[in-house]
Amino acid sequence: MLKNQAPTDSNPVSLQDPPAPPGPLAEAGRHPTPIAAALRLFGSIFYREVDERLLRQVVARREELVQVLGADPLAGLDLHNTAATVEALAVEYCRLFIGPHGHMPPVESVALGEDRFWGVSTEAVAEFYQRCGITLRPDEKAFPDHIAMELDCLAVLAEDDRQADAMVFAREHLLRWVPALLRHVASRATLAFYPTWLSGLHALLEDMYAEGVPGHVTGLEELL
Secondary structure, eight states: OEEEOOOOSSSOOOOTTTTOOSOSOGGGOSSOOHHHHHHHHHHHHHHSOOOHHHHHHHHHTHHHHHHHHSSOTTTTOOTTOHHHHHHHHHHHHIIIIIOSSSOOOSBHHHHTTOSSSSOHHHHHHHHHHHHHTEEEOTTOOSOTTBHHHHHHHHHHHHHTTOHHHHHHHIIIIIHHHHHHHHHHHHHHOSSSHHHHHHHHHHHHHHHHHTTSSOOOOTTHHHHO
C-alpha cells in the first residue's frame, strides 16, 4: 500500500500464518514492532471485504482479540460455515462502507463531511506522506486518506521510530475522523464484527497517541 523513501533535499521525507495484511513494501519497515503489526491488522479489516484467509487469522486469535478489543468480533457468526460467514461479512461491509444507500466509506474526507472524495483532508494527508518520504505503491487504488492507508502510515512511522511524526499524524487525522466513522458503523451494523474492530481501534489510537506522549497498549504482544 505504502512504501517509504529516505527523505532527501529533492525527495522529502507480522503476523505469521497467514502473512501480514497489505502494508508497505518490505524495505519500509526497518524495525518491525507489535504496534505496527497491530495497526496493519486493523487496516486489513477495513481495506476490503474479509476473505477466508483473513477470517481464519481472526478465528485463530479469537481469545486474544476479545481481550484486546473488549468484545468478541465474531459474535453471532456461524464459524462452522466459512463460506457463509465470509458472505455475511461481505454483505455487511457493502452496507456500511460501499452502498448504495446509508453508507460511509472509511475515508477521511467523507467522514469529515467534505461531500466528496479527494477533498481538503486528502490533500493534507498526501502532503504529509510526501514530507515523510512515504509514497503509494504504483498500483494502489485506495485514496491516500482511506483508513487502511492512514493506519499503514502510522505503521511505517512506528517501524522507523518516528514517534513525533506519528503523534502529529494521528492527532491531526485519524483521531479527528474515526469517531464519526464509529458512530456511523454503530448505528447501522447488524453484526458485531465492524463495530467491535472500530471501537477497539479508536481505543488503541486514544491510548497510543491522544495524551501527548506515545503510550503502550497491553495485550498486543500476546495477540501478535
